[in-house]
Amino acid sequence: MNTPVKQHLIDPEICIRCYTCEMTCPIEAITHDDMNVVVDADKCNFCMDCIPVCPTGSIDEWRVVNTPYSLEEQFGWSELPPQEDLGEAETGMEALDEAMAALLAEAHAGAGGKAVAPKSAARPAINLYTLAQPAVAKVQGNYRLTDDPEHDVRHIILDMGGLPFPVLEGQSVGVVPPGEDENGKPHLPRLYSVSSPRDGERPNYNNISLTVKREPDGLCSNFLCDLEKGAELNLTGPFGATFLLPDDAEARLLLICTGTGSAPMRAFTMRRQRVVGGKSGGMLMFFGARNPESLPYFGPLKKVPENLLKQELVYSRLDGQAKEYVQDRMMAREEAVAEMLTDPATHIYICGLKGMEDGVEHALTNIAESIGQPWAILRDVMRSEGRYHVETY
16 A cells, blocks of 8 residues: 655635746746646645745645645646545644644745635636636726826726626636747736626626726736727636625625725625615725825715715825825724624625735734734634635735
8 A cells, every 4th residue: 555645736616827826836846737727746845835925725735645646637626626535544734744734834824824715605606718718808998097197097897798707706817918928838817806796897797897007017917908999808717716705795894905906895895785785784995095096996986875885095195194004094993993803794805915914914913902802813713714805916
């Protein structure tokens, strides 16, 4: 009998095909095909460099096996296989030795643990369209959202035509920029969160919307921002199985975002407007930008009723005023945030630039401690219950 071995795997249901782990791996042990991103057991040395960079926790999967799963087997998966019954052999994480467990603990300090979907969330469709068989979408509209010349943010509406493209609030799609990279290979997709609800940008029309900020050297962002009405582009996905909206009208949402991190928050808000209206458990959003001119959806936000969405719009570059960031406003509204932290119906969603994460974490730590709750413990309980979600980039 073969001696059981540990194998590092990636969950194809949760993975959003951002390829960050593949680009990070120092020994090229991670690879992909048109369907999945996988780990080569013959190369992986458990260095753990890929763990903290994964935005979803899909990278943090382990099996104890007699014979490692081949790349071909992993490429064919739509979900992870269960742990094999190895008799008396230890299974799962229990089989990791102390040295590896220490490495994982250190890596998780940056990754923030594995994400879990809300218990009441609808089951998402995953990876229906791939690099080999992408969906072809047509641009219905491309509208500038900001008046700040240094922050060109666009609202882009895509018509899916007759193609079925079921997408839930909080999911992402991959946009395949045209052309080839420096190695003569087609460009990998770039991920964008969908900013429309599941029944479409326009209700019951087969269309979706994206929120895209033009980056000076951004290959895909410039491609998208320059698209004209009627242009076609290739999409992969949908992706994402955890950063989802609970299908529970009584669930309370604490939304914290900056810039284009507002995309899923817009989808959440529109879904609740259409389905539950003011009868929901309510939403509180902290939304940060440089100034009102650079804040996406500034105008439409003003039309959302307060009984549905309480808004804290926070600006860091207002003339004559001190810089303020979302974590500062959270501390200023400490009582409201603390009350939500004590409610088991509260779900927290954080989305935006990665630089915001430390500040928000510090604010939540202080607020939780003010009510006698150790934040690290409360956060991990919320995460395990599918009530704490972070997607930063």
